Amino acid sequence: MTTDDARTSWDGIYAARPVATDPRPNVRLTETVTGLPPGDALELGCGEGGDTLWLARQGWRVTAVDVSAVAVERLTTLARSLGLGDRVTAERHDLGATFPESPEGTEGFEGGFDLVTAHYLHTPYDLDRAAVLRRAAHALRPGGRLLVVDHGSTAPWSWNQDPDVHHPSPQEVADGLALDPATWTIERADAPRRTATGPDGTTAEVTDHVLVIVRRTA
Incomplete structure (x- = not known):
C-alpha cells in the first residue's frame, strides 16, 4: 500500500471522529515523564x-507529527485555543520518508531532543518501524x-x-533497533497491565509493552 493510501485512510479515520477538546494523555507517558525536567520533546x-498537550502543560516544547493532515490541523488549532501554541509545533510526516528536524534546525540524527515518544505506532x-525508531534514538541528546x-x-x-x-516484547523491539550499548542503554522493558477504554466507551484489561532507552553519550 502506498503513502497516499495511508494518508487518505488516516485522514478519513480522524475526520469521522468528533473533534477532541480535551484528549487524555497516555498513562505510560505520564508515569515516565513526571519528575523529569522539561526540555524538547x-x-x-x-x-x-493528548500526550503532546500534556507535555506542553508541563513546560515541554513539543514537535508533534502524524501522517494525517486532519490530526495535525486539529492539534494545531486546539493547542492555540488552550494558549499552548508557542510550545506545540504539529507537522505532517510520513515517517518512512521524512523525519522532523531537531530544535537546532538540523536533521534528527544530530540529537536535538530530550524525549522522543511513540505510543502504539502500529499501522x-x-x-519500516525499526528504522523509524532507530532514527528516533539518534535524535536524542545525551541523557535523553x-x-x-x-x-x-x-x-x-x-x-x-x-x-x-x-506482539513483540520490549526486548525484541530493542534488539531490532541494534543500538550500540556503549551509547544507548535500556532503562525499562516490561509488560504492565491496565484497564483501557475503547472508542465506544467499553473497557477491557490490556497489556502494554513498555520500552525506555536512554542515550548516555553523544
Whole structure:
C-alpha cells in the first residue's frame, strides 16, 4: 500500500471522529515523564494530541507529527485555543520518508531532543518501524529518553483481531533497533497491565509493552 493510501485512510479515520477538546494523555507517558525536567520533546504519531498537550502543560516544547493532515490541523488549532501554541509545533510526516528536524534546525540524527515518544505506532500500511525508531534514538541528546509503548495484547476494538498475531516484547523491539550499548542503554522493558477504554466507551484489561532507552553519550 502506498503513502497516499495511508494518508487518505488516516485522514478519513480522524475526520469521522468528533473533534477532541480535551484528549487524555497516555498513562505510560505520564508515569515516565513526571519528575523529569522539561526540555524538547518529539511525539511520533500524535493523533488527537493528548500526550503532546500534556507535555506542553508541563513546560515541554513539543514537535508533534502524524501522517494525517486532519490530526495535525486539529492539534494545531486546539493547542492555540488552550494558549499552548508557542510550545506545540504539529507537522505532517510520513515517517518512512521524512523525519522532523531537531530544535537546532538540523536533521534528527544530530540529537536535538530530550524525549522522543511513540505510543502504539502500529499501522496496516508499509512502514519500516525499526528504522523509524532507530532514527528516533539518534535524535536524542545525551541523557535523553526514547519511550516506545506497544500493544502487548489484542483489545476488543483493535483493528487487527488475528488470534495468531505476535506482539513483540520490549526486548525484541530493542534488539531490532541494534543500538550500540556503549551509547544507548535500556532503562525499562516490561509488560504492565491496565484497564483501557475503547472508542465506544467499553473497557477491557490490556497489556502494554513498555520500552525506555536512554542515550548516555553523544
